[in-house]
Amino acid sequence: MSQIVILTDSTAYLPTTYCEENNVHVAPLSVIFDGDAYREGLDISVPDFYQRIQTGSLPTTSQPNIGDLVESFEQLPQGTDIIGITLSSGISGTYQALHTINMMVEHVEVHPIDSRISCMPQAFLVKEAVRMRDAGATALEIVARLEALKDVIRAYFVVDDLEHLHRGGRLSMTQAVVGSFLKIKPVLHFVDGKIVPFEKIRTFKRAVKRIEEMMDETIQGTGAGYVIGVIHAEDSSKAEAEIAVLQERFPDARMEMSVFGPVIGTHLGPGAIGITWYQEA
Incomplete structure (x- = not known):
C-alpha cells in the first residue's frame, strides 16, 4: 500500500x-500589510493580526x-x-x-x-x-x-462590522452604509465556494438566533452523533457563551471551538462568529 x-x-x-x-x-x-507578507501561524499570531486591523490596517491575502x-x-x-x-x-x-x-x-x-x-x-x-x-x-x-x-456540513457566519465585507469586495459601499445605519447583520454562508449573504437580519443577537433556529430544524433530538463547532474572531468569551447555549439545546452533541485566523479574518473582521455542524457517519 x-x-x-x-x-x-x-x-x-x-x-x-x-x-x-x-x-x-x-x-x-499569508496576509500582506504594506507590502510585507506574514505567513499565518508562523510570522503573525491571531492576537497580533486583530490588533493590527483594529487600527484600520486591512491586508490583502496570498496563497x-x-x-x-x-x-x-x-x-x-x-x-x-x-x-x-x-x-x-x-x-x-x-x-x-x-x-x-x-x-x-x-x-x-x-x-x-x-x-x-x-x-x-x-x-x-x-x-x-x-x-x-x-x-x-x-x-x-x-x-x-x-x-x-463536504456536501452535508452546514456552516453560517455573522459579522459585526460590514466595513470589512465592503473593503474585501463582498458588499457595495451603499450596502455597507445602509446596512450599518439599519444595524443589519447579515447571516453569511458559502454558495459555489463564495461568501454570500443568506439572510439580512437586524442586530447581531437576532442573526445568531436565526442560525440556532436552523439548527433546531436539522439536528435531531439531543444531538447525539452530531459535531457542533463555534468559531470566533479573537473573542473566546463570545464563543464560550454560544457553546453553553448550544450545549443546553443539544446536550449529547460534541462541541468544538476554533478561531477565524488572519486570512479569513481579513474578510470577516473582528467580532464575527461562525456556527457549523454535521452528523458523523
Missing part, C-alpha cells in the same frame, strides 16, 4: 499539536508558495498519495495550485479536495481524512468520503 500524506492549508486553523501528533502537513497562506510545496513533494517516496484539502477555490487559488503541482511532480499523486468553505468545516474534513488513513483506507476511499461529507 502506498504512503498517504494529508496536506491542508493554514485556514483550517488546526492546533499545531494536532497536526504534529497526526502527521498533518500545513501549507501557510501558499508553490515552489515550497513542489520542493516538499519532490522529497516524498515514489507512489505517495497526497490528499490536499484546501479552502474554497472561490476565494483562493490554492486548490488550483495543487492541480498545477500534480502535473509538475510526476512520482507522486496529488488528490486536491476543494472544501468549498474554510475554517472549522475544512478542519472536519482533515480530521476525517486522518481517521480513515489511520484505519487503513485507500486514497481513493478517503477522497470519495470527503467529497460526500
